[in-house]
Each structure stands twice: as C-alpha cells, then as structure tokens.
Amino acid sequence: MILYTKPLGKWRYYSLQVVLLPDEPTYRATKQNYRMAENRTELNQIGEFGLIDRIQKQFSMQNPTSVLGIGDDAAIMDAGNDYLLVTTDMLLEGIHFDLSYMPLQHLGYKAVAVNVSDIAAMNGKPEQITIGLALSNRFSVEAIDALYSGIHAACENYKVDLVGGDTTASASGLVISITAMGRVAKDKVVKRSTAKNNDIICVTGDLGASYMGLQVLEREKQVFLTNPEMQPDLEKYEYLVGRQLKPEARMDIVHELADKNIVPTSMIDISDGLASELMHLGKNSNLGVKIFEENVPIDSMTYETAIEFKLDPITCALNGGEDYELLFTISPADHEKLKNHPDIHFIGHMHSNTQQNVMVTKQQTVVPLKAQGWNHFKSFE
Numbered sequence: 001m002i003l004y005t006k007p008l009g010k011w012r013y014y015s016l017q018v019v020l021l022p023d024e025p026t027y028r029a030t031k032q033n034y035r036m037a038e039n040r041t042e043l044n045q046i047g048e049f050g051l052i053d054r055i056q057k058q059f060s061m062q063n064p065t066s067v068l069g070i071g072d073d074a075a076i077m078d079a080g081n082d083y084l085l086v087t088t089d090m091l092l093e094g095i096h097f098d099l100s101y102m103p104l105q106h107l108g109y110k111a112v113a114v115n116v117s118d119i120a121a122m123n124g125k126p127e128q129i130t131i132g133l134a135l136s137n138r139f140s141v142e143a144i145d146a147l148y149s150g151i152h153a154a155c156e157n158y159k160v161d162l163v164g165g166d167t168t169a170s171a172s173g174l175v176i177s178i179t180a181m182g183r184v185a186k187d188k189v190v191k192r193s194t195a196k197n198n199d200i201i202c203v204t205g206d207l208g209a210s211y212m213g214l215q216v217l218e219r220e221k222q223v224f225l226t227n228p229e230m231q232p233d234l235e236k237y238e239y240l241v242g243r244q245l246k247p248e249a250r251m252d253i254v255h256e257l258a259d260k261n262i263v264p265t266s267m268i269d270i271s272d273g274l275a276s277e278l279m280h281l282g283k284n285s286n287l288g289v290k291i292f293e294e295n296v297p298i299d300s301m302t303y304e305t306a307i308e309f310k311l312d313p314i315t316c317a318l319n320g321g322e323d324y325e326l327l328f329t330i331s332p333a334d335h336e337k338l339k340n341h342p343d344i345h346f347i348g349h350m351h352s353n354t355q356q357n358v359m360v361t362k363q364q365t366v367v368p369l370k371a372q373g374w375n376h377f378k379s380f381e
C-alpha cells in the first residue's frame with residue numbers, strides 16, 4: 001500500500017513496507033513525526049481527555065455489532081444473546097509505577113484488577129484477559145515469574161482466564177498492557193451516559209487512601225535514597241500502602257446489586273479521582289452533579305495521614321485517584337434497598353443544571369468541582 005502526500009509542493013510517496021525518501025535525508029521523517037513546525041499543538045495543551053475526544057471524532061462505527069465505542073469504561077459489542085465488553089489498560093514503569101517500591105507480584109495483580117474494575121463499571125462479569133508485555137534484560141526469569149504469580153492470583157480471584165498476549169523487548173522500562181473481556185445481559189449493561197435527573201449518587205468503600213499510600217511510599221523512598229541503612233516504617237500505613245499497591249476491583253458490589261435486583265442508572269470506576277469521574281457522569285448524562293462533603297467516605301487513616309502530610313483530606317478524596325471504587329447512580333426508588341448497606345455511601349444527586357457541578361462543604365459553602373484527573377503528559381515537559 002502506498003500513501004501519497006504532497007508536502008511543500010512536491011510529490012513523495014511513503015510505502016508502508018519501506019519508507020522511501022530518495023531526495024531527502026532520512027532525518028526528514030523524524031522531523032515530520034516529532035517537530036511539525038506549523039500548527040504544532042502540545043499534548044499537554046489538550047490533555048488525556050482532549051486527546052481521546054480528538055481520536056473519537058475521527059472514527060465512526062462501520063459494523064452493527066459495535067454498539068458503543070470510545071468514551072466509556074469498556075466498549076460494548078453485540079454477541080447475540082449478551083453484550084461483550086472489552087477494555088484495555090496500559091501500565092508503564094516510571095509513569096504508573098515505580099519498581100523501587102512496587103513488588104512485581106503486586107504489579108501483576110494490580111494490572112489485572114484495574115481492567116476488571118472497568119468491566120465491573122459496565123455492570124459486567126470479566127471472563128478473559130490477554131497480556132502485552134515489554135521487557136528488558138534487566139529482568140530475570142524469576143522476576144517475570146513473580147509478575148505472573150500476581151497475575152495468576154488476580155485471575156483466580158476474579159475468575160478470569162488468561163488466553164493470550166504478546167511479549168517483546170523494551171528499550172525503556174517495563175510496560176504491561178492488559179485487555180479484559182467480559183459479558184453482561186443486554187438489559188443489565190450500565191453506561192456513563194444514562195443517569196436521570198434526581199438520581200442518587202453512590203460511591204463504594206472509601207476514597208483517597210490509595211493516593212495517601214503513594215505519598216507514604218514516595219516519602220519512604222526519599223528517606224531510603226538519603227540513607228540506605230534506614231528501614232522503611234510502613235506498618236502504621238499498611239492500609240494506605242495496600243490500597244496503592246494492591247487495589248481490588250469491586251466485583252462484590254456488582255454481584256450484590258444483581259442479588260438485590262438493582263441496575264444502576266449510570267456507573268464508572270474511580271481511577272482518576274472522584275471529581276473527575278463525577279464530571280464524566282454529569283457530562284455524558286447531560287446533567288449536573290451536586291455532592292455533600294460530609295457524605296464523602298474517607299477512612300480515618302487517610303484523614304490522619306493527609307493532615308500529617310499537610311494535605312486537605314477532601315482534596316485527596318476528590319482528586320487522588322486510583323481508588324478503583326465504583327461510582328454509580330440509582331433511581332430514588334432503589335434507595336430503600338441499599339440504605340443499610342455498610343459499604344455504599346450516598347454522596348449527592350444529579351440535577352438538571354449542566355453548568356452546576358458542585359460540592360456543598362461541611363461549612364455549607366457551595367464550591368465548584370474541578371476535575372484534575374491525571375495529566376501524564378505533564379511528565380514530559
């Protein structure tokens with residue numbers, strides 16, 4: 001296949017097999033790929049969500065089996081009686097994890113759990129995963145065994161089968177990319193876009209612990225780098241560190257909701273932080289969100305550690321991320337069935353003003369929610 005282009009008024013061709021640039025030094029391709037002088041937009045100007053929007057606009061569905069594409073926790077495909085769910089998450093060394101404190105076993109577990117969490121967020125059950133792995137010779141066979149023992153433990157726990165993948169060499173650190181496939185009955189699938197006015201906003205577990213766990217690990221790393229004789233004191237922070245290193249996907253909640261005959265009206269998992277995910281539910285459902293600070297669940301260990309680090313606990317809960325809890329909305333009619341659930345918290349409600357995404361503070365002040373999320377592109381500034 002040959003692609004014809006006409007840069008600078010001269011015809012050239014690019015073969016997808018061999019790039020032929022007879023009248024150009026080869027660095028010209030590099031120049032075009034990385035340094036387009038005109039109309040260059042920096043990635044951090046549009047951010048991750050802007051980039052996803054931009055890609056999404058360029059593709060339209062060509063197959064009737066593609067029910068829902070980019071823009072939710074997982075894609076939805078028509079598989080006859082059921083819907084098939086597919087999601088991919090990639091974890092990169094130096095961006096998503098630091099091997100100086102992330103044991104490979106935990107990394108393997110987490111890489112599976114975060115994908116299962118996206119299937120859970122569609123109200124589905126995970127069934128299979130494939131794994132793409134890029135490795136350097138820095139890793140021994142035993143190290144890879146440790147990574148896969150974590151993957152195996154997660155497969156057992158979430159009852160998913162590892163059915164394939166690819167392994168390749170990496171010039172810069174470990175990359176692990178997992179694709180998870182799941183299934184859901186057609187009338188039980190839950191999207192981000194289907195919340196209704198006045199629906200109650202629910203969140204599972206507690207928030208901000210994973211972020212505080214990361215702060216503790218980063219601090220201990222600095223202490224260790226300064227004085228390698230010092231042993232890290234993590235016992236006190238065990239809960240927080242565990243939430244960061246070995247998060248769980250809330251499949252238990254998916255099963256419990258099914259047992260109680262409740263189908264959430266919308267759902268998302270909390271990977272980027274509560275505020276960011278609330279904005280997704282609001283934007284996609286064309287509604288506004290209103291939450292109450294006093295109802296946002298924060299564990300006492302998270303609270304105390306945030307204070308110790310001179311951080312505002314509610315900011316950690318709103319913007320910390322990597323909690324992998326479920327954020328969902330229910331019809332007010334279903335509130336009765338869940339009101340005594342020990343691990344589901346009612347934090348607010350949807351409303352019709354799309355311009356008002358707000359939190360009522362403990363002092364009864366109404367403040368706008370800001371979706372900070374993670375802007376990974378900042379790392380390359």
Ligand SMILES: [Mg+2]
Nearest residue numbers: 073118269271
């Ligand atoms: Mg998600």
